[in-house]
Amino acid sequence: MLTASGLSITFGARLIFDDVTITLDPGRRVALVGGNGVGKTTLLECIVGRRQPDGGTVTQPNDMTVGYLPQEGIESTGGTVLDHVLAGAGEVADVHVELERLHRQLERIDDPDHDVTVAAYGEAQSRFQQLGGYALESEAQRILAGLGFAPDDGHRRIGEMSGGWRMRAGLARLLVARPDLLVLDEPTNHLDVDSVAWLERQLVDSTNALLFVSHDRDFIDAVATHIIELSGATATTYVGGFAEFVAEREERLEQLRSAVATQARQIAQTERFVDRFRYKATKARQVQSRIKALEKLDRLEVPTDDEVRARFRFPTPPRSPRVLAELDGVTVGYGQQPVLTGVNVVVERGQRLALVGPNGAGKTTLLRLLLGDLAADAGTVRLGSGVRVARFDQHQAEALNEQRTVVEEFKVGLPPTFAKNMRTYLGSFGFPGDTADQRVGDLSGGERTRLALGRIMVEPANLLVLDEPTNHLDLASCDVLEDALRAYPGTVLLVTHDRYLIREVATDLVVVRNGRADFHHGVDERLLAPPDPSGGPTRRPPKQSGDDRPRAVKTERKRQEADARNSQHRSTKELRKALLAAERKWEAAEATVADLQRRLADPDLYGDAGKVKAITAEHTVAKDAAERAMAAYERATSALDRAGGRR
Numbered sequence: 001m002l003t004a005s006g007l008s009i010t011f012g013a014r015l016i017f018d019d020v021t022i023t024l025d026p027g028r029r030v031a032l033v034g035g036n037g038v039g040k041t042t043l044l045e046c047i048v049g050r051r052q053p054d055g056g057t058v059t060q061p062n063d064m065t066v067g068y069l070p071q072e073g074i075e076s077t078g079g080t081v082l083d084h085v086l087a088g089a090g091e092v093a094d095v096h097v098e099l100e101r102l103h104r105q106l107e108r109i110d111d112p113d114h115d116v117t118v119a120a121y122g123e124a125q126s127r128f129q130q131l132g133g134y135a136l137e138s139e140a141q142r143i144l145a146g147l148g149f150a151p152d153d154g155h156r157r158i159g160e161m162s163g164g165w166r167m168r169a170g171l172a173r174l175l176v177a178r179p180d181l182l183v184l185d186e187p188t189n190h191l192d193v194d195s196v197a198w199l200e201r202q203l204v205d206s207t208n209a210l211l212f213v214s215h216d217r218d219f220i221d222a223v224a225t226h227i228i229e230l231s232g233a234t235a236t237t238y239v240g241g242f243a244e245f246v247a248e249r250e251e252r253l254e255q256l257r258s259a260v261a262t263q264a265r266q267i268a269q270t271e272r273f274v275d276r277f278r279y280k281a282t283k284a285r286q287v288q289s290r291i292k293a294l295e296k297l298d299r300l301e302v303p304t305d306d307e308v309r310a311r312f313r314f315p316t317p318p319r320s321p322r323v324l325a326e327l328d329g330v331t332v333g334y335g336q337q338p339v340l341t342g343v344n345v346v347v348e349r350g351q352r353l354a355l356v357g358p359n360g361a362g363k364t365t366l367l368r369l370l371l372g373d374l375a376a377d378a379g380t381v382r383l384g385s386g387v388r389v390a391r392f393d394q395h396q397a398e399a400l401n402e403q404r405t406v407v408e409e410f411k412v413g414l415p416p417t418f419a420k421n422m423r424t425y426l427g428s429f430g431f432p433g434d435t436a437d438q439r440v441g442d443l444s445g446g447e448r449t450r451l452a453l454g455r456i457m458v459e460p461a462n463l464l465v466l467d468e469p470t471n472h473l474d475l476a477s478c479d480v481l482e483d484a485l486r487a488y489p490g491t492v493l494l495v496t497h498d499r500y501l502i503r504e505v506a507t508d509l510v511v512v513r514n515g516r517a518d519f520h521h522g523v524d525e526r527l528l529a530p531p532d533p534s535g536g537p538t539r540r541p542p543k544q545s546g547d548d549r550p551r552a553v554k555t556e557r558k559r560q561e562a563d564a565r566n567s568q569h570r571s572t573k574e575l576r577k578a579l580l581a582a583e584r585k586w587e588a589a590e591a592t593v594a595d596l597q598r599r600l601a602d603p604d605l606y607g608d609a610g611k612v613k614a615i616t617a618e619h620t621v622a623k624d625a626a627e628r629a630m631a632a633y634e635r636a637t638s639a640l641d642r643a644g645g646r647r
Contacts, residue, residue, distance in 0.1 A: 001023065001026070001060075001062070001209075002024045002054065003060070004021060004023075004046065004047055004054035004058045004060050005021050005022075006055060007019075007055065008048070008053060008054050009039060009042055009051075009053055009054055016039040017039045017233045017234065017235050018054070018234065020230075021056075024181055026209055027207050027208070027225075028209050029204075029209075029210040030212070030225070031212055031213070031220045031227045031228070032211065032212065032213045033213070033229050033475055034227070034229055034231055034474065035230075035476055035477075036444050036445075036472075037428075037443075038231065038343060039230060040213045041444070044068070044185055044576065047066075047281060048066055048068040049184075050068070050382060064181065065180045065407050065513070066180065066181045067088075067181070067182050068183045068184075068185075069167070069171055069182075069183070069184045071189065071445055071472070074445040079157070079158065080157060081138060081154050081155070081157075081161065082144070082155065083096075083097070083158075083442060085140045085144065085154075085173045086175065086176065087480070088177035090177075092132070093505065099121070099125065099403055102119070104120060106616055108476075115609055116421075118606055118612050119606055122404070122600070122603060125600050126601050126603060129285050132289075135175065139176060140154075141204075143165075143172045144169075144172050146167065147168045147191070148191070148194065148360070149169075149172075150359050151627070151630060151631065151634065153393040164189075164190035165190075168191070168195075169534070171187060175202060175579035178206075179208065180209065181208065181209045183209070183210075183212070184208070186213055186471070186472065186495055188216050189472065190423065191497055192356075192358045192497055193356050193497055193499060195358070195359070195497075196218075196219060199219075202399075204231065209487075210387060212224075215472075215474060215647045216470075216497070217478075218499070218500050220242040220245075221242040221243055223241075223411045223414050224241050225333060226332075227241075227242070229241070229249065231267070236249075236252070239513060267294065270293070272296075273287070274287050284492070291435075294435065298327055299478070311645065314457055314460075314461075314464070314484060314487075314490070315458070317460050317462035317488075318386065318388060318461075318462055320386060320388075321385060323346060323351050323384055324347045324360070324370075324383070324384045324462070324463050324603045325347040325348070325370045325381075326345070326346045326380075326381070326382045327343050327344060327346075327347075327376075327380075327381055328380045328382075328600045329343070329344060330342075330369060330379035330380070330381060331343070331376065331377050331378040331379055332369060332376050332377050333377060339362045339365050340365060340369075340515055340516070340517055341515045343379070344519075345366070345370070345510060346348065347370065347493065348491070351491055351492070351506070352492040352494065352498065352505055352506050353492065353494065353506065353507070353509070353510055353525070354495075354506035354508075355494065355510045356510070356512070357512035357513045359513070362512050362517070363466065363512045367465060367510060368494060370383070371383070371389060371391070371465065383622050386462075387462060387463050389463045389464075389465060389467040390456045390457070390461035390465070391456065391464075391466075392452065392453060393471050394471055396450075396452045397449045397451070399569050401440060402441030403439065403441065405436070405437050406435070406437065406443070407422060407423065407426060407437065408457055410425070410436075412456065415639045423436055425454065425458060428454075429446070429454035429457075429528045430450050430477070431451070431454075446473050446477060448472070449469070449470075449471060449472045449473050450479075453469060453481070461490065461492050462490040463490060463493070465490065466493070466494050467494045467495065468495060468496055468497065470496060470498045470501060478498070485505045486504070486505060494546070503523055505526070506523050507522070507523075508521050508582055509523055509527055511527055513636045514642045516642060575639055575640045575643055578636050579637060580601045582632045582636040584631040586632070586633045589625050589626035592622045593619070593622045593623055595628050596615060596619040596622055600619060626642065
């Protein structure tokens with residue numbers, strides 16, 4: 001159990017938080033929420049020992065392990081992705097590296113110390129098996145797959161990966177290591193909808209302690225057992241998920257408002273007594289007593305969200321054509337590898353389209369096609385006349401000039417007509433008064449995102465393209481952005497992992513998966529909660545309000561859905577048979593590999609160098625066969641998915 005007691009941090013004359021106490025028991029999953037700049041990341045750094053608090057202590061058992069995933073700047077150990085992930089497993093990782101080295105040496109024909117190498121390889125094999133190494137490698141591959149990595153990505157150099165994929169690899173490393181306390185700072189920022197749902201299941205199934213920061217309401221609601229809110233330099237603990245937090249917080253605030261009102265009446269009554277009898281000698285002692293009581297009184301205050309009650313509001317967009325963009329039979333790829341095939345998408349005036357699907361499926365490619373940034377290999381792309389685009393890229397906040405002040409960065413490229421109202425605009429985006437004169441480099445991640453969003457929202461546009469706009473935002477800013485998007489009369493293309501934002505804003509979905517982009521009218525909750533690829537239950541949908549539709553309507557809808565499922569089941573019968581055959585072949589290949597591994601782990605084998613070499617070669621061939629069988633299984637799975645079948 002880790003306990004943080006009375007923690008306080010001050011930056012200059014500003015008190016960030018004071019007297020914060022947190023207890024993290026096994027099985028407790030705590031979500032830390034609060035506005036941008038209130039100190040959430042700073043508090044995490046105090047918990048994991050990266051920063052010393054100005055006051056208070058953090059105590060933990062000597063044998064307790066703590067794993068930390070920061071928002072950005074994760075360190076790489078070099079090597080492959082799989083090496084990086086397994087490196088979190090301590091001695092097992094060291095033995096794995098040694099096995100790889102000895103295996104390469106065994107393949108050398110001219111090795112003068114072949115017998116010594118064989119013996120060392122046998123000892124390493126035995127030690128690796130004793131430590132559960134083969135199971136650990138399989139677990140690492142499973143976790144990488146759950147976080148969206150392709151089967152071959154484990155053998156890629158981690159230095160070749162983008163920052164977002166390195167963050168995923170860092171998260172996989174922590175999940176493999178299974179520390180006693182897992183501390184995650186915005187873990188969903190670089191994930192897609194599928195990976196977020198998968199991560200929820202892993203965290204809920206864990207029995208270890210968890211402390212995390214997130215702006216994703218669905219993620220908090222699914223994972224958290226407790227919520228701690230940082231506000232007004234203090235921390236308040238709530239029991240339950242996000243829904244319980246909202247209800248309990250409002251109840252607490254209502255009680256506090258009532259207490260503040262009662263105290264205000266008592267203070268006013270006391271002040272009237274003092275004013276009335278201040279100069280009356282017979283009341284002098286009572287007057288002085290009441291004056292001292294007022295001076296010592298601890299005045300109650302109701303916390304406010306004044307740091308972001310920004311008024312995100314889009315200017316009235318210019319008139320747009322009925323069809324803003326259209327893709328007709330489009331195929332596109334990079335090199336010889338197609339990314340999307342036969343895509344037909346029409347973007348009409350007033351639509352709010354959310355693009356969902358795993359990372360790498362082609363969501364960004366689809367956006368680039370629609371905006372004319374990328375030419376199609378086949379088919380036609382048409383952008384309507386008079387379309388004016390405002391675009392927010394998920395890396396836009398990172399591209400801000402850190403040396404400029406907020407107001408200097410905000411006005412770059414803006415027409416001179418905006419100069420007069422510049423600070424008014426900034427105030428509406430959460431940078432009032434002197435905060436507009438801060439250096440961009442001193443802003444939190446959420447404040448940078450708010451600044452970048454504000455910059456694109458100033459000039460009128462009739463097509464708004466947003467790629468992960470909620471990354472690093474706090475919950476209050478997400479609320480304001482949602483309100484602005486719902487009120488926006490133009491057309492929206494939205495890419496986000498935030499299912500709550502999709503549910504609140506989108507009118508329709510485009511599901512990008514397996515080389516296809518399929519339009520779906522409305523927002524089907526099942527498309528936001530994909531099935532577990534490992535065969536586990538589908539993610540629990542968020543809590544909904546009661547459905548008041550008549551029973552007959554619901555019965556008819558269920559009948560229609562059942563008929564559609566039966567029809568789909570019949571049409572995909574052959575694909576499901578092919579998938580079953582591929583799965584059995586894969587299982588048989590894996591069993592062969594496991595049998596050879598058991599034989600290689602037998603110490604008696606290493607008395608015959610020729611037999612060792614033969615079985616080692618056989619093991620290499622078997623592993624290749626297993627990888628081919630797995631690839632065939634993946635192809636069969638993709639074919640069934642494209643046909644809309646159920647596995």
